[in-house]
Amino acid sequence: MEFFERFAIPHPSPAIYASMVAIGLTVIAIIVGLTYFKKWGYLWREWITTVDHKRIGIMYLISALLMLFRGGVDAIMMRAQLAVPENTLLDSQHYNEIFSTHGVVMIIFMAMPFIIALMNYIVPLQIGARDVAFPRLNALSFWLFFMGAMLFNISFVIGGSPDAGWTSYFPLAGNEFSKSVGTNYYMIAIQIAGLGTLMTGINFIATILKMRAPGMTLMKMPMFTWSALITNIIIVFAFPVLTVALAMGTMDRLFATHFFTTGNGGMDMLWANLFWVWGHPEVYILILPAFGVYSEVIPTFARRNLYGYRSMVWSMVIICLLSFLVWVHHFFTMGQGALVNSIFSITTMAIAVPTGIKIFNWLFTLWKGKIRITTPMLYSLLFIPIFTIGGVTGVMLAMSAADYQYHNTMFLVAHFHLVIIPGVVFAMLAGLTYWWPKMFGFMLNERIGKWAAWLIGIGTCVAFFPMFISGLDGQARRMFTYSEATGFGIWNMIAFFGAIMLAVGFVLIVYNIYYSTRYASRDIPADPWDARSLEWATHSPVPEYNFAITPDVNSRDAFWNHKKNNQKLFKGDYQEIHMPNNSGVPFIMSALFFVFGFAMVFSVWILAIISAIGIFACMGHRSLEKDHGHHLSVDHIKETEEKLGGANS
Amino acid sequence: MNNDQTQPLEYSTEQNNLNILGFWIFIGAEIMLFATLFASYFLLENRTGGGPAGEEIFTISPVMLETFILLTSSFTIGLGVHAMRLGRQKAMQVFFTVTLLLGLAFIGLEIYEFTHYVHEGAALQTSGFTSILLTTLGTHGAHVTFGLFWGLFILIQIKKRGLTPETTNKSFIFSLYWHFLDVVWIFIFSFVYLKGMM
Amino acid sequence: MKELFPRKQLLGFVSSLILTIVALLVYFLDFSFTVGLTILLITAFTQAALQLVVFMHAGETKDRGAIYTNIYYGIIIALLTIFGSLLALAWGYV
Numbered sequence: 010m011e012f013f014e015r016f017a018i019p020h021p022s023p024a025i026y027a028s029m030v031a032i033g034l035t036v037i038a039i040i041v042g043l044t045y046f047k048k049w050g051y052l053w054r055e056w057i058t059t060v061d062h063k064r065i066g067i068m069y070l071i072s073a074l075l076m077l078f079r080g081g082v083d084a085i086m087m088r089a090q091l092a093v094p095e096n097t098l099l100d101s102q103h104y105n106e107i108f109s110t111h112g113v114v115m116i117i118f119m120a121m122p123f124i125i126a127l128m129n130y131i132v133p134l135q136i137g138a139r140d141v142a143f144p145r146l147n148a149l150s151f152w153l154f155f156m157g158a159m160l161f162n163i164s165f166v167i168g169g170s171p172d173a174g175w176t177s178y179f180p181l182a183g184n185e186f187s188k189s190v191g192t193n194y195y196m197i198a199i200q201i202a203g204l205g206t207l208m209t210g211i212n213f214i215a216t217i218l219k220m221r222a223p224g225m226t227l228m229k230m231p232m233f234t235w236s237a238l239i240t241n242i243i244i245v246f247a248f249p250v251l252t253v254a255l256a257m258g259t260m261d262r263l264f265a266t267h268f269f270t271t272g273n274g275g276m277d278m279l280w281a282n283l284f285w286v287w288g289h290p291e292v293y294i295l296i297l298p299a300f301g302v303y304s305e306v307i308p309t310f311a312r313r314n315l316y317g318y319r320s321m322v323w324s325m326v327i328i329c330l331l332s333f334l335v336w337v338h339h340f341f342t343m344g345q346g347a348l349v350n351s352i353f354s355i356t357t358m359a360i361a362v363p364t365g366i367k368i369f370n371w372l373f374t375l376w377k378g379k380i381r382i383t384t385p386m387l388y389s390l391l392f393i394p395i396f397t398i399g400g401v402t403g404v405m406l407a408m409s410a411a412d413y414q415y416h417n418t419m420f421l422v423a424h425f426h427l428v429i430i431p432g433v434v435f436a437m438l439a440g441l442t443y444w445w446p447k448m449f450g451f452m453l454n455e456r457i458g459k460w461a462a463w464l465i466g467i468g469t470c471v472a473f474f475p476m477f478i479s480g481l482d483g484q485a486r487r488m489f490t491y492s493e494a495t496g497f498g499i500w501n502m503i504a505f506f507g508a509i510m511l512a513v514g515f516v517l518i519v520y521n522i523y524y525s526t527r528y529a530s531r532d533i534p535a536d537p538w539d540a541r542s543l544e545w546a547t548h549s550p551v552p553e554y555n556f557a558i559t560p561d562v563n564s565r566d567a568f569w570n571h572k573k574n575n576q577k578l579f580k581g582d583y584q585e586i587h588m589p590n591n592s593g594v595p596f597i598m599s600a601l602f603f604v605f606g607f608a609m610v611f612s613v614w615i616l617a618i619i620s621a622i623g624i625f626a627c628m629g630h631r632s633l634e635k636d637h638g639h640h641l642s643v644d645h646i647k648e649t650e651e652k653l654g655g656a657n658s
Numbered sequence: 659m660n661n662d663q664t665q666p667l668e669y670s671t672e673q674n675n676l677n678i679l680g681f682w683i684f685i686g687a688e689i690m691l692f693a694t695l696f697a698s699y700f701l702l703e704n705r706t707g708g709g710p711a712g713e714e715i716f717t718i719s720p721v722m723l724e725t726f727i728l729l730t731s732s733f734t735i736g737l738g739v740h741a742m743r744l745g746r747q748k749a750m751q752v753f754f755t756v757t758l759l760l761g762l763a764f765i766g767l768e769i770y771e772f773t774h775y776v777h778e779g780a781a782l783q784t785s786g787f788t789s790i791l792l793t794t795l796g797t798h799g800a801h802v803t804f805g806l807f808w809g810l811f812i813l814i815q816i817k818k819r820g821l822t823p824e825t826t827n828k829s830f831i832f833s834l835y836w837h838f839l840d841v842v843w844i845f846i847f848s849f850v851y852l853k854g855m856m
Numbered sequence: 857m858k859e860l861f862p863r864k865q866l867l868g869f870v871s872s873l874i875l876t877i878v879a880l881l882v883y884f885l886d887f888s889f890t891v892g893l894t895i896l897l898i899t900a901f902t903q904a905a906l907q908l909v910v911f912m913h914a915g916e917t918k919d920r921g922a923i924y925t926n927i928y929y930g931i932i933i934a935l936l937t938i939f940g941s942l943l944a945l946a947w948g949y950v
Contacts, residue, residue: 219679276701276945279698682927690933690934697942698941841904848879852879852896
């Protein structure tokens with residue numbers, strides 16, 4: 010019995026018990042449903058073992074949307090708790106847990122998979138490739154991410170949630186102050202998901218560098234692919250830092266080492282340092298693909314080519330370097346000297362310049378464009394002003410002397426939400442709506458979509474603008490309540506209304522998916538938006554081999570020129586296509602990682618060793634296995650193409 | 659699968675080229691991994707708490723021996739790849755086997771070194787310095803150990819399947835990995851040991 | 857390429873041995889900290905470059921541009937991280 014005590018929740022409440030029941034019932038319902046409808050085989054063959062970048066993209070997308078709701082519920086609970094002074098809806102421990110998991114879930118398990126979902130689905134199509142460079146590795150990336158996410162999410166019903174903030178600063182995150190296994194979950198679950206992300210990074214760099222269609226030089230790549238390339242470079246060089254930091258944190262907690270302790274020569278500030286050496290590039294990992302989406306959406310609906318293509322590329326290349334040079338601005342107040350703070354103030358202000366260049370490029374693209382206000386375009390237009398406010402307040406925070414006033418107040422919270430929400434969330438929703446017909450073969454309802462966009466756009470402003478004021482008035486972040494005398498009440502009440510608007514907006518998006526799945530017309534052209542890049546040159550939904558004939562590219566807007574100037578895109582005849590085989594190993598290996606992670610969290614060493622051996626056995630199996638893939642015959646391709654309405658060459 | 663006859667076997671297919679480039683990118687990630695460890699090492703180097711400092715526990719002879727063993731193994735795997743490109747399977751197998759044996763000797767010495775440290779009162783839990791020292795060395799050692807198994811699996815495949823585009827590709831990538839570990843060791847040797855004993 | 861005698865590898869090995877011995881001088885002779893560290897920096901980076909070019913064949917295919925960019929970028933970011941961390945947490949900490 011003693012063995013099982015470790016799995017108990019240290020700080021239970023009726024809400025958590027209710028969640029346990031809900032999770033249990035959902036799992037049972039899924040199992041019963043799959044068995045009743047005899048879908049186990051289908052699920053295994055078509056999804057769990059798939060190595061198709063498109064299906065993996067869709068699985069990332071579903072995970073991201075699920076996590077958006079987990080993180081969103083956390084957010085609503087926080088805003089509700091703070092809506093009135095001296096509120097007792099949540100106690101301090103629950104509030105700590107909720108703001109910690111909100112941050113981690115939104116950044117690592119919502120925003121990251123969302124951008125990787127779009128990259129997975131769109132990048133190979135935009136460059137005219139059959140798949141990514143390493144399809145099997147891609148499946149492993151997804152399943153590692155998924156298992157990491159699941160491990161993190163069971164924390165609140167088994168053993169206790171992480172409660173040291175999404176940054177988990179030591180010594181707070183050390184054993185002395187964080188006694189539950191929550192922070193173990195944080196360290197290990199993010200580690201597992203991070204490994205998957207690193208593999209994605211390697212995979213996509215190789216794909217983009219070497220698998221582009223003939224004629225597509227680097228300077229003819231669509232901007233979203235460019236942003237994906239730069240993002241993945243940052244991923245490859247930033248994530249190992251997190252890997253090391255998390256490993257050291259894990260060892261501090263499980264093996265009593267002295268990396269981040271306050272005694273015996275440990276250095277607690279080292280954690281903050283390493284966390285942000287990864288953490289600041291991470292910000293750009295999230296924002297660059299979003300910029301890529303806007304750079305696709307805005308030219309499409311302004312019906313003009315992207316203004317300043319070269320400066321767009323160069324600004325991203327510069328960000329790729331500068332993003333590694335600014336991390337100290339996250340802890341200006343930690344006590345380092347004026348010289349250090351000045352250096353990092355300047356680099357931080359410098360990085361605003363390439364970002365500003367991009368804003369102007371989008372504005373010039375819109376200038377004299379024939380603008381069509383569709384849902385994706387609406388998100389883009391809402392993004393520009395709101396993001397600019399978030400960005401400008403960021404430059405305010407970059408001034409290290411002034412930062413002593415803003416640091417760790419709601420002003421900071423307002424700043425980064427006003428950057429991340431319009432920057433990443435709007436972009437992902439725009440991308441989702443924009444590429445939805447490509448993924449699923451029907452369009453999302455525009456009327457509901459626009460309602461949602463307006464609600465989310467206005468909701469963002471209402472929720473976060475008041476925090477600038479309460480922050481300057483001195484409201485600290487992460488405080489679970491405040492007294493009436495502070496006068497913060499009114500601002501937090503307004504913010505709560507904003508949060509409700511956001512929630513309604515997101516519910517509308519779900520309703521839109523449901524509504525459109527049921528009622529939208531399936532009879533749409535392959536290129537419903539009259540767009541410009543290659544992904545629209547194949548059928549919707551896309552056949553497994555992407556393009557029956559590899560496209561021939563000779564300009565930046567190859568597909569546009571193909572449509573408007575009659576340039577031939579598909580030359581030659583059908584040929585046999587080589588495709589990779591499906592495999593269950595990535596799933597099994599990741600499941601073993603889940604078991605390994607779980608065993609580590611609770612220090613069940615025997616189980617950890619057994620699952621680690623299993624993981625190595627999977628690698629050995631992969632090494633010895635012969636896997637040459639399979640070929641699709643010309644007849645098969647012909648048949649599929651005819652069924653889909655013929656190659657549009 | 660198109661075979662390009664003008665290239666060495668390990669480069670002969672499209673997928674092979676992708677694999678090699680992919681591995682180079684992975685090496686980029688490994689550079690950052692070890693750079694983070696080095697950054698932490700330099701910061702924690704003098705934070706010995708109540709434990710011993712570097713110069714009190716480092717001894718030159720095992721370190722020198724480890725260095726020469728690893729340098730030699732890097733040379734022999736280079737010869738292995740050279741033999742592979744000449745199509746000499748037997749010679750290649752011999753060189754790869756020698757490489758792995760040298761790797762094994764390296765690991766043996768490192769284990770000896772670790773027990774020596776613990777004996778001297780420098781365990782993983784002693785201080786900030788010993789934690790990062792043993793973690794940095796251990797991360798490198800774990801890479802070498804992983805390499806031993808990986809190399810063994812490749813040798814088995816070469817023996818069973820001969821020099822094919824696939825096996826040569828794997829062998830070449832493995833040689834990249836091994837040389838990279840040598841590079842990391844050079845930095846550990848210079849900036850952990852020699853700098854500590856200077 | 858087709859020659860039987862591995863001249864390049866042998867040369868690489870001999871130079872790496874020499875560089876290691878030079879580095880060891882730091883231990884056996886009595887240099888000041890600055891001189892010693894300078895020697896170590898030179899020998900370590902030369903050896904790394906040697907491995908990269910001689911043994912790892914970094915420049916042998918048409919992907920050399922990508923490979924070298926990747927490695928240079930990695931080294932730059934690595935050095936920035938190491939020295940930046942030292943600056944923020946040790947040297948600049950007054």
